[in-house]
Amino acid sequence: MDLDPELSALGALGGFFVLRTGVAPRGPLPTLAHAYATTASDAAADVYRDPLTFRVHKVAQSLHTPESRVAASIAHQGLVARLWCAALGCAALYDRVPDLDPRWLHWDPDGSTPDDLWLGEVHALPVDALDVVVREAHLVPLTAALVFRHGVSARLLWGNAGSALAGAVRMIDRWARTGGRVDVAERARALAAGLFAHPDLSGTLDAATGRRRSCCLYYRLPGGGLCGDCCFDRPPGRD
Template structure:
């Protein structure tokens, strides 16, 4: 099944799977490549000059994060979930993956799904190119940027990536059972299993339970608790 220009088949799966295509609603949205490369010199804190820093400040303000690395972890997990969902959803439904080259994919760091990502041109890649498209193309440079800027451990970030991938599989499976598309769910599980075999992602999530093996630090927010797939049974330091 060929990719259609609007990737319309992804819409029923939910907002995390939707990828806007065509001309963005406003000029000046940065590419994700811009987000992964720090400015050569200190830049004003705006969405175009330093989109990653802008996003982190937005998370800090919205959630009251007491540490930058908490905001970095949560911002990372949100972007990883978007990228995995779009790519895996397309591979499972179409058998093809849209080219999500960071130079082509525009990001609104002040937006939320599905209006945060825009792809100007839909170009199809093979369905088995998920690793190159998402992990190599996005998650490796994103992890490098966040580790370098905020000291977030690589193990935590790859735990986020594994948890986001597992969540995408669960959402596809839930939709597929309702829609009677067991073939789509099976394809998503098979593709994800191949992705989880990579050293960056292997053992990030317990296969039997879906629980992750690292914590995203959400519990450290004011009033924060544990996520449903958390590695902890209770927040550390609390009885």
């Protein structure tokens, strides 16, 4: 099945999979290419001048954390989950992936969760381009930007990426089994296995348990606890 211009089939999988296409009705939004490339990092950052720092500040305020690296990790996890879901969802449903070139993919840093993404034009690529479309085009520059600007560990961020990819597979699997589309679930698992073979993602999760080998720092939020796949059995520093 080829991609349809509105990627309408993704809507059935849930909000994290939806990828809007065309021109955003709220006017032009920053591209992710701009977000990855900006070097400013100050409290005055705005949506257009420094969208990535703006998003980290927004998450920090929303979650009441003074720690920039914690907010950066949570913001990163939300965006990465959206990228994996949109790309893997298309690959599993259509056997094609859209070209998610960061220059064409618009993002609303001031939006709610799940992150709001708009793809200017839909161009189909073979399914074996999945790694390039997400990891190479987005995760590599996004990781570099957050490590440099917010002091987050690269290992932690790749752990976020592995966790988000596994989460996308689980969501597709639940939908597919409910709807009798076992073929879709099998395709998603096979594609994810290939993605996890790359050194950036290999070893981010324990193969036997599916638990992370790094922590996203969610436990450091006020009232935060442990995620379901956390590497810890109890929050560090607590009895």
